[in-house]
Amino acid sequence: MSNATKPATLLVDDKSFELPTRDGSTGPSVIDIRKLYAETGMFTYDPGFTSTAACSSSITYIDGDIGKLLYRGYPIDQLAEQSNFLEVCYLLMYGELPTQGQYNDFVTRVTRHTMMHEQMTNFYRGFRRDAHPMAIMVGVVGALSAFYHDSTDITDPVQREIASIRLVAKMPTIAAWAYKYSTGQPFIYPLNSLSYSANFLRMCFAVPAEEYVVDPILEQAMDVIFTLHADHEQNASTSTVRLAGSSGANPFACIASGVACLWGPAHGGANEACLNMLREIGSVDRIPEFIARAKDKDDPFRLMGFGHRVYKNYDPRAKVMQKVAHQVLDRLGVENNPTLQVAQALEKIALEDPYFVDKKLYPNVDFYSGIILDAMGFPTSMFTAIFALARTVGWISQWKEMIEDPEQKIGRPRQLYVGAPERDYQSMAQRG
Numbered sequence: 001m002s003n004a005t006k007p008a009t010l011l012v013d014d015k016s017f018e019l020p021t022r023d024g025s026t027g028p029s030v031i032d033i034r035k036l037y038a039e040t041g042m043f044t045y046d047p048g049f050t051s052t053a054a055c056s057s058s059i060t061y062i063d064g065d066i067g068k069l070l071y072r073g074y075p076i077d078q079l080a081e082q083s084n085f086l087e088v089c090y091l092l093m094y095g096e097l098p099t100q101g102q103y104n105d106f107v108t109r110v111t112r113h114t115m116m117h118e119q120m121t122n123f124y125r126g127f128r129r130d131a132h133p134m135a136i137m138v139g140v141v142g143a144l145s146a147f148y149h150d151s152t153d154i155t156d157p158v159q160r161e162i163a164s165i166r167l168v169a170k171m172p173t174i175a176a177w178a179y180k181y182s183t184g185q186p187f188i189y190p191l192n193s194l195s196y197s198a199n200f201l202r203m204c205f206a207v208p209a210e211e212y213v214v215d216p217i218l219e220q221a222m223d224v225i226f227t228l229h230a231d232h233e234q235n236a237s238t239s240t241v242r243l244a245g246s247s248g249a250n251p252f253a254c255i256a257s258g259v260a261c262l263w264g265p266a267h268g269g270a271n272e273a274c275l276n277m278l279r280e281i282g283s284v285d286r287i288p289e290f291i292a293r294a295k296d297k298d299d300p301f302r303l304m305g306f307g308h309r310v311y312k313n314y315d316p317r318a319k320v321m322q323k324v325a326h327q328v329l330d331r332l333g334v335e336n337n338p339t340l341q342v343a344q345a346l347e348k349i350a351l352e353d354p355y356f357v358d359k360k361l362y363p364n365v366d367f368y369s370g371i372i373l374d375a376m377g378f379p380t381s382m383f384t385a386i387f388a389l390a391r392t393v394g395w396i397s398q399w400k401e402m403i404e405d406p407e408q409k410i411g412r413p414r415q416l417y418v419g420a421p422e423r424d425y426q427s428m429a430q431r432g
Ligand code: CMC
Pocket: 232, 235, 265, 266, 267, 268, 270, 294, 295, 301, 302, 303, 304, 305, 306, 307, 308, 309, 310, 359, 361, 364, 365, 366
């Protein structure tokens, strides 16, 4: 990061302070306020971090105004169409696209770590069968630190590397087993001759009694879904992972905290909420009723799958997802799926409605992903679990970057205190 030429000037009580500015390689520059409190005695106030850069990063870049998303400089649509998920994992983790040799080696290392400690099956059995897969994932991912003690020393780069590979490799098994457990079917063990995506589909949908052949179109669609969700710079769950990691917590615990944060309906839970909403709308003629509700200030209802903190244009992932939705539904012979029809009509109406146009509310990645996953046979409760699986590589890359950043400190936001000033304790008899 280079130094910007001009510092910013801040005037507080007629006293002026010079604050250094810093330029990134692209995108907005920042005002470096690290010395602000020491020099002015004041904090900045920014709930939701709408104008605050909490770190510097060279992994992912988003230009929300024009709807651009780059992983290590490469546009997301090129990666979704020309690369594959494991190559993208390598890119995110190590910064460059791999050579053939590096790729083969990486795939072998990930593939060799797909199994879980056998005792972890007992862990699953402790959950209720109707537990939400994300509840199971928070528990099981956190529990990895109880099984893999040889990769929890964050000061050792070799252990950090093994933990990262283990997490990327085991997430499909963890997520698929959460699903299998809910159905009462036996766990299906990974089959290392298959691709990452095909393996996941097989672990979800195969049963020991029958041969299971993975459909290449669904395998490809799964791979693209993973790629589109792999990273998204400093979103809520990634920031949670960084904050947890800033205290020196082990990587399994950090990723479990990311899974927990992702679960919320304003974040990763939106794909589940979106499909439920499309089903609730049910038919095209009911769309105006739901649009009116979304616009009503007194109604907490929001159009799920619309709007984004960063994108004030079409989410570039949504464009790819729309294409994949058509391919998958076509392949499965459900192009006339009523949910897809509602989605298409809703998208068209919302994109022309002044409320959505003025507020720059465009479809986001979750708008179409639920339709695809539903057509593939996943229950809605699995949608966010699949998002968590795919985002693990982003979380772990960001966690590694933070650990290796010499400017990194324990995350410790400040506050504007608005509670009672100091007062003396009163006994119960004095309280009246
Ligand atoms: N439907 C109706 N109105 C909306 C919506 C929506 N989906 N999203 C935002 N608005 C309105 C909001 O009421 C506010 O209006 P006003 O200025 O009059 O108060 C304005 O647009 C700005 O919204 P905001 O809540 O201040 O924006 P935010 O950046 O804090 O929230 C968001 C972003 C994604 C939480 C929000 O757009 C939302 O709740 N969307 C629905 C949930 C969703 O699809 N989430 C998935 C995000 S993409 C996947 C991911 O990255 O996790």
